[in-house]
Amino acid sequence: MLSRRHVAFIGSVAVAVVGAVLIWFGAAAIILAVFGHDMQAAAPWLAVAKFASLAWAAAVGWLVTWPRLDEMEKEARKLCWFIGSTAAILLTAPIMLLWLENGGAFLARYTGRRGTPGVYFALGWVGLVLAQLLASLVARAGWWVAKR
Structure with a gap:
């Protein structure tokens, strides 16, 4: 049986991963809808979206879950x-x-x-x-x- 601490840890990891995936795919869908097939124009914005998704994962994954570990x-x-x-x-x-x-x-x-x-x-x-x-x-x- 999982303890409350383990459940909270798994929940925070899930928030980090799901949030990062939603940020990346949501932003990528919006960027590609705006720029269409012009990858030269979309590339910098896709890089910013990827950075935002990684920043979310790092912030939640590191700042929230790390202090909860023994x-x-x-x-x-x-x-x-x-x-x-x-x-x-x-x-x-x-x-x-x-x-x-x-x-x-x-x-x-x-x-x-x-x-x-x-x-x-x-x-x-x-x-x-x-x-x-x-x-x-x-x-x-x-x-x-x-x-x-």
Whole structure:
């Protein structure tokens, strides 16, 4: 059974994630409705929208949830994020270098006409973020097994 503290923590994380997603997709929908297919004009505003969504996640995720954690949980999160991020960077950097070696031909098959430098950057950024989250979860599972 989850304690009230855990339920409050899960609720604050949900507010951070849902808020960030709503800010990003809501702003992106409005920006794309205003600018249409003119990506040159929409790009700076999409960057501002992405920054706003990340600022929301950081503000709620860090300022609200972090003080609610006990010291052991804070240290576990810091350790798992450090190990997970480092492992993800060490694993994805060689993959990115291999893709650069062949000029992105591997990705060009999947992106087609949309294969612009911005698309490749976005794919690399999303891939690195997902790798960091996955590696952090693996590190957290390892930490949990070691402490039990």
